[in-house]
Amino acid sequence: MADQALPALVKRSAELLGDLEKAQGLVQHLHGDLASLDAVIRQFDPEYPVGNIRPRYRRAQTPAETGSHSWAVLDALRVAGEQLLAAELAKRVIAERGLDASDKGLRSLMAKRVRMALRYQRTNGMAREMTAATGGIN
Known part of the structure; x- marks a missing residue:
C-alpha cells in the first residue's frame, strides 16, 4: 500500500x-x-x-456575474427546442448543473438569475419575450 x-x-x-x-x-x-x-x-x-490606507476586500465574482447563466439558459432553450417559462428554465439549469432541486431558496435564486439572463439576452436580440397566454418566455 x-x-x-x-x-x-x-x-x-x-x-x-x-x-x-x-x-x-x-x-x-x-x-x-x-x-x-x-x-x-x-x-x-x-x-x-x-x-x-486600510485594505478593502473585493467579493469574488460568482459564475452568474461572469455570464455563465446566460449560456446555460440559452443552452437549455436550444435543447428544449420550444418556448419555456423562466421557472421551467430555472429547473433545467439546476438539473444541468447537478444542484439540489429540492432547495427552495436555490430554486428562487436560480429563477431570479434566469430572469436576469433572459432580460440581458432579450436586449441583445438572442431571446424574445412572449406573453404567458401564448405559452412563451416571461
Whole structure:
C-alpha cells in the first residue's frame, strides 16, 4: 500500500510547492504595484498618509456575474427546442448543473438569475419575450 501511496503524495507535494511559488510571485508583484501606486499618490500629495490606507476586500465574482447563466439558459432553450417559462428554465439549469432541486431558496435564486439572463439576452436580440397566454418566455 505504501508503494502506491508514496508517489501520489510526492506528486501532490510537488503540486503544492508549485502553487506556493506561483502565489509568492503574485504577492511580490502586488507589493510592486502597491509601491508604484503609493509613489503616484505622493506625487499628487506629498503629505498624504499612505500608510493609513486600510485594505478593502473585493467579493469574488460568482459564475452568474461572469455570464455563465446566460449560456446555460440559452443552452437549455436550444435543447428544449420550444418556448419555456423562466421557472421551467430555472429547473433545467439546476438539473444541468447537478444542484439540489429540492432547495427552495436555490430554486428562487436560480429563477431570479434566469430572469436576469433572459432580460440581458432579450436586449441583445438572442431571446424574445412572449406573453404567458401564448405559452412563451416571461
